[in-house]
Amino acid sequence: MRMRHIVAVGAAATALSLGAALPAFAGDAQPSAERSRTAAAHDASDLGALAAKRKVKIYQDAKYKRRNTIFTENMRNLKKDGWNDTISSAKNLGTCTVTFYQHKNYEGARFSLAKGEKEPHFGDHPHMSDATSSVKFRC
Known part of the structure; x- marks a missing residue:
């Protein structure tokens, strides 16, 4: 020992x-x-x-109400994050342009928010009322 x-x-x-x-x-x-x-x-x-630069605050309901979160990266498929077909309004808090797409993988109808822009009701855009399935930033 x-x-x-x-x-x-x-x-x-x-x-x-x-x-x-x-x-x-x-x-x-x-x-x-x-x-x-x-x-x-x-x-x-x-x-x-x-x-x-990549910062968008999204809301479940129109006029920035109810459940919300912030995305800081491209989101190819919102289904796995619990936000598929539920976004109704958004505020772009970053300096990059953010584009919301109707389908996953950045396909289908779309619209964009430039730096500082906000959208109180996605339903004002064709095919986008509670239909967002992917989000992409462009800097």
């Missing part, structure tokens, strides 16, 4: 000494690791900026 303890301590000491030696070699790689972290942070901020 004591021998196992000594072997374990020796293995740990060896690992620590190797770990202590690694920074000398890793020192050359550290700036690129720092660049990677900076690049990752930059990419994350780009995604945040893109989400801010």
Whole structure:
């Protein structure tokens, strides 16, 4: 039992000494690791900026009433998100144009809202009254 303890301590000491030696070699790689972290942070901020550009608030009923949510990405098929054929009004809160399509996969009748535009009643557009099945942003 004591021998196992000594072997374990020796293995740990060896690992620590190797770990202590690694920074000398890793020192050359550290700036690129720092660049990677900076690049990752930059990419994350780009995604945040893109989400801010792509932002539409949709409502279940006309005149911005009842259940609502915000989409920040293209939605190819609203059925799996529980919004298929239920959107009746919307406000474009982003800077990209958002297009609502009658069918999934961006097909069928459609209409768009530019930056800052809103639509209080989708029924004012042919074939779009409670008929939206996909949403796509264009920046």
